Amino acid sequence: MSQWFRMYAEVLDDPKVQRLNGEDFKGWVNILCLTAKHNGTLPAASDIAFALRMDEKKAAKLLQRLVSCGLLVEDETGLKPNKWDTRQYKSDVSTSRVKRFRERSKKQDETEGETAPDTETEAEVIPFSNENGSASDPDKVFWDSAKAFLGASKASLIGKWVSQHDRPSVAAAIASAQAERAVDPIAFIEGVLRKNGPGRPKPRIAI
Structure with missing residues (x-):
């Protein structure tokens, strides 16, 4: 290789x-x-x-x-x-934990009907999982991990990203920022989201 x-x-x-x-x-x-x-x-x-x-x-x-x-x-x-x-840290390798992450992502995508990008960052940083590697509550795991990385004060900004795009896209962008050790993670994440474009529009519910 x-x-x-x-x-x-x-x-x-x-x-x-x-x-x-x-x-x-x-x-x-x-x-x-x-x-x-x-x-x-x-x-x-x-x-x-x-x-x-x-x-x-x-x-x-x-x-x-x-x-x-x-x-x-x-x-x-x-x-x-x-x-x-x-x-040049040693975490740039694929591990069994990466495989578990990909399996969870695949199941989550099938449930939500969305396809998250299959990027190299999955093999570098896996922030969106709890200590034992399970993700029984993906939404809670996402928010806890995102706020731990960016700070609880950025919760409204994270919510804005999710509303404009979607949770898998935001999760992938944050993972990329962690993997690249971005000096300005917020600017980095917003750049990734702009590059990927807006998320799929949410269906309207007739009342």
Whole structure:
């Protein structure tokens, strides 16, 4: 299976990155790829040089420049990208809990007649379940989880989202915000909801 890593949008505003010249930026991105390929660690200097298609002396100078600007750090295991272990967390895997979540979502969709998006965020963060993994009261679990993430004071805003879209869509958007560790989760969630469009109109009940 191909290796992958997270690249955060905040790179756009990171002066350490944006002050790199073109060659060093390319080298830094390639080093991120190399770190992911070697499961969070960088190989020997000669292997780094070979992977970057440059001689060892030039590769050593690149590594030194990236260390001096704080994009690479050294610990007991050797060189690695700064904050790699905290940003590339191990929760990006599918587990039995994910399978239970998907089964519950499928049953809930069949009951409500709606189809929630099947996204990768389900494999990353599963906020809408209680401690033992059951969801006997999906509405309560949704509200408790949403308020725990955004704060109880945002209950009216959450209700507004649900009325404009639907609960599965809002749940998926909040899960995405958690998975991406959004700096501004409210703006992130509203962006996802705008992108997905309004929910299915609720049927009118004749009186």
